[in-house]
Amino acid sequence: MKNGSSMEKFLRRIAPQAIIVLVLSLVMVAGAVVFQYLDPVLAKQSFYEVIFFEFITISTIGYGNQYPQTLHSRIFSIFFSIIGIPLLVVTLGNFGKYLTKFYWKAYGRFYSEKTQQKLVNDIDMPGPAITLLYSFTFLFGFIFIPHSGESYSVDDWYLSFISFATVGFGDKIPEINTFGKFSMVTTYLLWGTILNIMLITYVTRWFSQLFDRKPYRGRDVEVLIGGQCITVSEITSLVAEQFHASPHQIRAMLHDIDEIMDDIKPNEEAETDQNSEIIVQ
Template identity: 25%
Template sequence: MCRAQGDAVAGRRWWRLPGTLLLLLAYVGYLLLGSTAFWALEGPAERHSAQQLLQDKWELLGNYTCLKGPALERLIQAYKSGLTLQGNTTSLGRWDFVGSFFFSISAITTIGYGNLSPNTVSAQIFCIFFALFGIPLNLILLNRIGHLMLSGVQRCAKRLGEKLHWTCALVTGLLLFLLLPPFLFSVIEGWTYEEGFYYSFVTLSTIGFGDYVIGMNPDLTYPSWYKNLVSVWILFGMAWLALVINLCITLLENSSDLCQCGKKKSKELEQELMDCNKNSKQIMPNQPNFLLWPGYWPSGCGGSCRYDTS
């Protein structure tokens, strides 16, 4: 019977792994769909803004002695939106396919850096429905990946022992998702290690301040694989950090239960002593201040109290 149950559990595990792969494929397909839509909706608007920015530049250079307010405001607005001038060209790439894919990741993971947002009405409406269905899909996938990581930790526990498996999981996760990625950001972005570590935690915890965002320096040329690698890192790093946060919640809840249990036991002991002292006063009315000496042992809370004053 135990063997049959073991075979059933193994069968469920084998079924669950393809299910996770199918869910991951659906997740990636959903991201590709969103990336294509944002690319098609925001790409033309970005190119139009770039042409307008170049035109405003030449107007300012031709009329710098009589600077016009509207032209300057358009330049400032373009700079805020992320467009920068590079000679006779502008820095595009925020809404190309790779940039749209990274925006899709930041949207459904609820990171929301804030440095990039859709400007056209059609893209804004699409973003609403994209996030509406994408956020639950992201949570389901993170939960499934978290369970797979947890099962891997449990398999390691059989080899390393119960005391070491959580240590192994925490150290491995720290290396892969928090300690090593800052080196990559230092090399490609030019950040310090501390800035890269700060960005890693702010991203994986979905705080997403937006003060540090990858791939946004117009003076740098980024590899084509860079944002895609960071997107994969975000997905698995969020699943690992969710396990760590759940572990912290469990520890805090257990410590709270222990404190409440200790308080409850202390109150019960205090009430027991008060009841026994009351019973002793009833037995010996001429001794109002009867003390519980070490030789005195109450025989239960409800029964008579025996004592030894020797």
């Protein structure tokens, strides 16, 4: 029963993401067919090169070496971007969340007592961890990613940065003249964009905490317990079911306990101070 429930919960989480990835893939394939039909220049390119052009478009990198050159393909590129950009952002953002949860679960294998108390949805991967991933990613690009600039030089770091930051000046362009290079470069850029989204989220959250903003509702926050994520709302429902009470009653009780603890704390501090005075005397 427990295994079935875990599988059902897993499918509920994975299914929406799988559907988004499937829709994005279909949009990319269909878009490539339409682009090659509407644009004679793109029609001369290989199918995977047109896919790369689409990815560069909806990721907003836009190196500028590939672009629609007919009126109809330009009009189509507008509608394609309106659909593709949100799909890609949502997809990569979700992958970033999964990567963050994987990090905390892996961390919890070694430091379970500390990790179980962390709010998985309310915190991001630590800045040093993101920086470390960035470092390894840039190192990989430095060694393996082919481009139009000088290899094993500042151009390698420069290309990675302007690509991940979606600046894409166009002075340095990755080479995708074979399917193998296309696969490696596309995967590299996808991974780098995910890290970039995670970094932006981390910095945004840091500034939010700096100004004491609370963008999330407490009941929607997830807590890692026993290697599984469960929301505060679900915990409340489970406790309510166990004691045959309503979730509202449980929340009210927790609120009362919180107030009682606040009242007890000053009294305990006062007693501690009195005991200290007695000992001194």
